[in-house]
Amino acid sequence: MADLLRRVAVNGDVDAFRALFRAYAPRVKSYMLRQGADSATAEELSQETLLTVWRKAGLYSGEKGSATTWIFTIARNLRIDRLRKEVAWQPLPEDGPEEASTDLAPDEELSERERGERVRSVMAELPPEQTEVVTLAFIEGLSHSEIAARLDLPLGTVKSRMRLAYQKIRDALEDLR
Amino acid sequence: MTIRHHPDFASLMCCAAGSQPDAFAAVIASHLSVCADCRAEVSRMQEIGVALFDALAPADVDAAAPVIAMRAGEAEMGSAVDESVTATAREAPAGDVPLPLVSVLGARLDDLPWRWSAPGIWTHPVPLSENAGGELLMIKVGPGKEMPAHGHDGQELTIILRGAYTDTIGRFGVGDVADLDSDTEHTPVACATEGCICLVARDGKLRFKGPVARLLQPLIGL
Ligand SMILES: [Zn+2]
Numbered sequence: 001m002a003d004l005l006r007r008v009a010v011n012g013d014v015d016a017f018r019a020l021f022r023a024y025a026p027r028v029k030s031y032m033l034r035q036g037a038d039s040a041t042a043e044e045l046s047q048e049t050l051l052t053v054w055r056k057a058g059l060y061s062g063e064k065g066s067a068t069t070w071i072f073t074i075a076r077n078l079r080i081d082r083l084r085k086e087v088a089w090q091p092l093p094e095d096g097p098e099e100a101s102t103d104l105a106p107d108e109e110l111s112e113r114e115r116g117e118r119v120r121s122v123m124a125e126l127p128p129e130q131t132e133v134v135t136l137a138f139i140e141g142l143s144h145s146e147i148a149a150r151l152d153l154p155l156g157t158v159k160s161r162m163r164l165a166y167q168k169i170r171d172a173l174e175d176l177r
Numbered sequence: 178m179t180i181r182h183h184p185d186f187a188s189l190m191c192c193a194a195g196s197q198p199d200a201f202a203a204v205i206a207s208h209l210s211v212c213a214d215c216r217a218e219v220s221r222m223q224e225i226g227v228a229l230f231d232a233l234a235p236a237d238v239d240a241a242a243p244v245i246a247m248r249a250g251e252a253e254m255g256s257a258v259d260e261s262v263t264a265t266a267r268e269a270p271a272g273d274v275p276l277p278l279v280s281v282l283g284a285r286l287d288d289l290p291w292r293w294s295a296p297g298i299w300t301h302p303v304p305l306s307e308n309a310g311g312e313l314l315m316i317k318v319g320p321g322k323e324m325p326a327h328g329h330d331g332q333e334l335t336i337i338l339r340g341a342y343t344d345t346i347g348r349f350g351v352g353d354v355a356d357l358d359s360d361t362e363h364t365p366v367a368c369a370t371e372g373c374i375c376l377v378a379r380d381g382k383l384r385f386k387g388p389v390a391r392l393l394q395p396l397i398g399l
Contacts, residue, residue, distance in 0.1 A: 021241075025238045026235030026236050026237065027231075027233045027235050027236075029235075029236040029237075029238055030233040030234060030235055030236040031230055031233060033236055034233070042236065043238065043239060046238060047240060066227070068230070069223065069224070069227045072223075072226060072227050072230045073223065075230075076195045076226065077195075079195070080195050092192075092193070092195075092219065092223070116224070116227070116228070116231075119224040119225070119227070119228045120228050123228045134194075134229065135229055137194040137196050138193075138196070138226035138229050138230075139226070139229050139230070139233070140196075141194070141195065142196055143191060143196050143198050144187065144191055144332075145331070145332075146196075155332075155358075156358065158187075159185070160187075162191075163186045163187050163190075165225070166186055166222060166225065167186075169221065169222075169224060170221060173221060173224075
């Protein structure tokens with residue numbers, strides 16, 4: 001995927017972009033639907049996310065995060081902008097953590113894949129109640145108090161489940177920092 | 178700036194997820210703009226979202242890749258535009274308002290239209306979007322002044338922007354965040370020389386203790 005992005009960035013390669021679109025637009029649409037968008041809006045936002053990918057491909061640098069991370073961040077920011085219509089301070093930087101760029105190892109991309117794999121394997125092992133709260137937060141866009149209300153749990157329980165889930169991810173990535 | 182108090186991981190996760198109520202997000206974004214440690218945590222937290230996103234069942238997409246729109250966008254924007262926009266956004270204005278809030282508040286704390294609320298206390302409510310729950314308030318407390326004792330019905334997130342305050346938890350200086358739950362009660366006292374300016378986000382109404390403080394409640398608009 002990073003390779004497709006590079007072809008888009010360097011050559012304006014339309015075929016590479018079509019492949020990216022096929023790979024990501026359906027999941028971005030699915031994400032927007034889960035966030036509460038109606039079908040037409042979700043479709044529009046998935047188009048717009050991928051258009052942003054096309055326009056900003058030159059700003060993507062593989063060493064700062066996987067292609068999926070980058071595209072998901074764009075989708076996240078777009079969704080806050082359009083679905084929540086809130087003010088300017090919610091977007092996260094789309095170019096990843098600046099710390100990562102200081103010491104670039106040649107095998108950076110490998111460790112990026114390694115990160116992704118470790119995160120996925122920790123996620124697969126999470127107890128269902130922890131998966132539930134992180135899914136409600138990250139995919140359905142609910143705040144902690146909304147999650148507490150939805151699941152009829154004390155706010156403190158929601159927060160501690162969130163923390164427990166993250167702590168496992170954090171431990172798993174410890175030596176990759 | 179030495180930061181001693183960081184937001185709870187749960188609050189940072191809510192930010193990473195993009196599901197944080199507007200008022201809280203303002204405080205977290207302000208902290209992130211000065212705290213590299215928490216920025217690193219948030220970027221790790223985003224991996225959770227990415228893994229969940231990766232596992233989503235794809236939805237049917239009706240349209241093909243928007244090649245025409247791509248070309249149009251290209252012609253209209255040129256390729257270097259985004260980079261220059263990013264560079265401008267990164268340039269710190271000369272001021273002490275946290276970077277993410279400058280577009281709403283201007284760059285300097287001293288230029289805010291502070292409203293006198295009580296002896297030694299000035300406030301400025303930060304406008305939120307229509308459907309945002311909770312409230313966001315700039316509070317300026319004079320040197321050595323005590324804030325009225327209060328408890329919270331909901332969560333309260335505070336970031337110190339100038340000076341410092343001390344309460345039972347400890348001393349909070351510039352960049353520090355107090356991440357308090359509903360069961361916390363505290364009486365912050367502002368730094369004796371500089372006083373304290375902080376940005377406070379909350380989702381519940383404050384409950385003041387004691388008759389005098391309760392009398393103050395409507396007055397100071399807290
Ligand atoms: Zn921090």
